[in-house]
Amino acid sequence: MRIVVVGATGNVGTAVVRRLAAARADGGDTPVEVVGVARRLPDLRADPYGSAVWHTVDVGAHDAVDRLTAVFQGSDAVVHLAWALQPTHDIPAQYRTNVTGTANVLEAVARAGVAQVVVASSVGTYRGVDVDGKRTPVDESWPATGIPTATYSIHKAANEAAMDRFAAQHPDVVVTRLRPGLVFQRDAAAEIRGLFLGHLVPMSIVRWIRWAVLPLPLPFVFQAVHADDVADAYWRAIDRRAGGAFNIAATPVLNPPRLARAFGMLGAIRAPMWLVRGIVTLTWRLRLQPTDAGWVDIAAQVPVMRTDKARSVLGWEARHTSEDALRELVAGFADGARVPGSGPLRG
Numbered sequence: 151m152r153i154v155v156v157g158a159t160g161n162v163g164t165a166v167v168r169r170l171a172a173a174r175a176d177g178g179d180t181p182v183e184v185v186g187v188a189r190r191l192p193d194l195r196a197d198p199y200g201s202a203v204w205h206t207v208d209v210g211a212h213d214a215v216d217r218l219t220a221v222f223q224g225s226d227a228v229v230h231l232a233w234a235l236q237p238t239h240d241i242p243a244q245y246r247t248n249v250t251g252t253a254n255v256l257e258a259v260a261r262a263g264v265a266q267v268v269v270a271s272s273v274g275t276y277r278g279v280d281v282d283g284k285r286t287p288v289d290e291s292w293p294a295t296g297i298p299t300a301t302y303s304i305h306k307a308a309n310e311a312a313m314d315r316f317a318a319q320h321p322d323v324v325v326t327r328l329r330p331g332l333v334f335q336r337d338a339a340a341e342i343r344g345l346f347l348g349h350l351v352p353m354s355i356v357r358w359i360r361w362a363v364l365p366l367p368l369p370f371v372f373q374a375v376h377a378d379d380v381a382d383a384y385w386r387a388i389d390r391r392a393g394g395a396f397n398i399a400a401t402p403v404l405n406p407p408r409l410a411r412a413f414g415m416l417g418a419i420r421a422p423m424w425l426v427r428g429i430v431t432l433t434w435r436l437r438l439q440p441t442d443a444g445w446v447d448i449a450a451q452v453p454v455m456r457t458d459k460a461r462s463v464l465g466w467e468a469r470h471t472s473e474d475a476l477r478e479l480v481a482g483f484a485d486g487a488r489v490p491g492s493g494p495l496r497g
């Protein structure tokens with residue numbers, strides 16, 4: 151079995167390559183050949199990159215379809231993970247990678263005659279919920295139309311629509327989309343710090359805030375999952391040739407008190423939504439940090455997902471709790487952990 155992973159050097163991509171390498175090592179009847187695609191080659195001496203064959207392709211480039219088609223030839227499945235969370239001040243650049251890049255991958259899958267494409271979607275693709283202090287969990291039928299004030303959500307929703315069109319036009323291709331919550335692992339600490347906090351904030355800040363309280367709006371309720379558990383879901387979707395959408399998340403649901411505990415802080419206090427959004431917008435406009443207020447809206451509005459379908463169809467269960475995954479990330483902040491050999495990461 152030959153599997154191509156597009157965007158194979160980021161947080162999720164590294165975990166997926168690691169899981170596929172383990173699948174090959176399991177000694178099953180069908181060995182797995184892993185092909186990695188990234189904008190830049192990783193350090194092939196670092197684990198798990200040496201287990202794959204590598205190609206450098208910018209998925210948003212004008213020649214991407216031709217180059218990807220050549221790479222995809224003879225493959226049994228393509229996993230598409232490439233994504234740009236930054237720069238948030240340059241939305242066309244993000245669109246080029248996120249939306250145009252996904253369209254290019256899908257076109258190359260069709261041209262190369264690949265039997266299955268598995269695309270990274272997100273809880274952020276879902277329509278926002280009315281926050282009333284309690285959220286009824288939703289399944290995969292909840293509208294994947296996004297939150298209109300968040301660029302990330304808009305792009306994820308655009309790709310969901312593109313996959314719907316692709317699936318209708320190419321019924322012979324199994325189209326799979328995974329919709330995970332926030333994905334954490336220890337080695338992603340430097341990447342996540344750079345993407346969401348900026349390099350002006352030192353990773354060791356978690357050692358300075360032990361005696362602080364965490365001010366967050368009450369509606370901040372979201373789900374998380376460990377990168378290795380997400381990677382296992384990708385492998386299971388390929389191994390079982392399972393099409394459709396799958397929510398992927400661990401328990402418990404993260405709320406302000408649980409976030410404060412994971413960061414070792416004294417506790418959480420309720421902060422007005424307008425104040426948090428205003429501070430984030432001001433510091434973003436001053437370029438003091440790279441996260442725009444759309445992420446505040448995502449944190450406050452995304453639904454809580456049911457994961458029954460992943461359990462029943464994929465046989466998937468999270469081995470790590472969401473709190474364990476977050477604590478592992480926090481420990482990575484304190485230790486300055488980073489994905490080995492991947493170079494600068496953007497998504």
